[in-house]
Structures are given as C-alpha cells and as structure tokens.
Amino acid sequence: MEDPWQKAYDFAVTVARKAGEVIRKAGESEIKVSTKSSTVDLVTKTDERVEKIIIGSLKEEFGEGTHCFIGEESVAKGEPCILTHKPTWIIDPVDGTTNFVHGFPFVAVSIAFAVNKQLEFGVIYSCLEDKMYKARNGKGAYCDDELIQVSDVKDINKSIIISEHGTDRSPEKVKKIFSTMQKILCIPVHGLRGSGTAATNMCLVATGAVEAFFEIGIHCWDIAAGAVIVKEAGGVLLDVDGGPFDLMSRRMVSANNEVIARRIIKEIEIFSAERDDDMCEIQLE
Ligand SMILES: O=P(O)(O)O[C@@H]1[C@H](O)[C@@H](O)[C@H](O)[C@@H](O)[C@@H]1O
C-alpha cells in the first residue's frame, strides 16, 4: 500500500532547508547593520517572510484548502490555533527569534505534520549549525542521515537538564521558574542548560546530549516537531503535572526515560499559561 505521507515528509525537509537559507541570508546581511532595537522589527518581518515562504510552498505542492496550517505568525495575526482531524502543518518559522536578533547561534525552523490529531512527522532544521533533525512516526529519528538515540543515563545525578525562562517577565512567574531551576540544580544534577529555542532543546534530548527538557509557556509550534523526534529517538513526553503529553497545553517535559522525567516533575512549580487552542475564538469542527 502506498505510504500517504512520505512525499509530504520529504517535501517538509526541502522547505525547512530553503527557509533556513533565507534566515541565514537575513542574518548575514540585514541584521548586522542595524541596532538592536530596529533589529527586532526587522526580525519580525523575517519571521513573517519565512512563514509565508513555508506555507506558500506547502499550498503550492498540496493545493489550497486540503491542508490546514497553524503557524506562529499567522496565529499572532488571529488565524485559528485549533487542531482538527484534517491534515495540519504546525510551523515555527524562526524558533529562537531572540537568539537570531543577538546573533546567538541557535535558530531553528520547526515543521510538524498531524493527521486525525496525531503527529505524523517532525522536521527541525538548526539553520546556523546546518543540522537537519527529522522523524516519522514509527520510523526512527535522524540528524542528517544518522540515526539518533536518547541518552542511556539512568541516574539523574549524572544528568544535564535543559530549560528556558521564556519571554514572560512577570515577577511571580520568574520567581517560580528560577525556584524550579534551583531545586533541580540542587538535586543535584551535573548541570542546567538552555539553547534559547525549545525545538533545539528537544533535538538535544533526542541526540542524548542532555537527558531532559521541560518548559511552561512554550507553544504547540515550538514543540510539535520535537515531540515526534524525541519519541522516535526513544524518549518520553509528559505533562508537567505527570499526566499525558498535551500538545496545546503550553507545557511539557521530554526526557530520555520516565524515571528522570518524573523526578524532574516533582520539582516543577507549575504556573498557568492559557492553552493554545483556548486562545482562539473561532471554534472549528
Ligand atoms: O525567542 P523566541 O523565539 O521569541 O522565544 C523562544 C522560543 O520561541 C521558544 O522555543 C523557547 O522555548 C522560549 O523559551 C523562547 O522564549
């Protein structure tokens, strides 16, 4: 029987690489000459431009109307953020926007694809490192053409944990974020890290470079592709309260094994973040 999504998967890799080249060029030419403040406007234009290229390419290849799109920039402009049963692309055109503004070398194009509300595949192109991470449901996870596996570390005292403080600077949230990080550091673990992009952090879990990534405040487009890649690399995904992973919940833990995931969950001070699908007024089918 023909594999219905192989063509879409291969095309997603091509589009991610094309988007990465646009980001690199923007970084080399436009960002260098501008001051940090004007850079931010420029980068928003880059984010929007890259998302338009990605969605435009997908619509051209698969036709208008047959597929749905959840893109960070489109949602920011009021497009719905609801996962229906239709084939749906979940896109973060520039994950690590703040990194990009500052020339901090972790910026990722994240493209995921879901059918019947199930994630089918994920592609993350770390465009400044020129590394293509990808995974299809049930077919393993790869960095370029090399199979990748999560870490085999069992003891959390021998682990590196990666997380982010996000963009919210409200004192009560910042306090909980850093109190959580302090508790995890003092378990103790070998170290805490953060690349500045959830997509890249999840690839680091999938390659075994770190044992776990958690964050509250991310969006579905930050983690959808990484979720497939971590799972296919042998990792686990949970909600920060220990329940099942929920793509739209704005929170998650991904780890190399469930013991380490649940040990981290014990230390997380949970704060609320409005669900991605609640942020949208329009309720689709
Ligand atoms: O820097 P941006 O891209 O605006 O935001 C970041 C990423 O989107 C996200 O992946 C990361 O986890 C988050 O903490 C950070 O704010």
Ligand SMILES: [Mg+2]
């Ligand atoms: Mg992002």
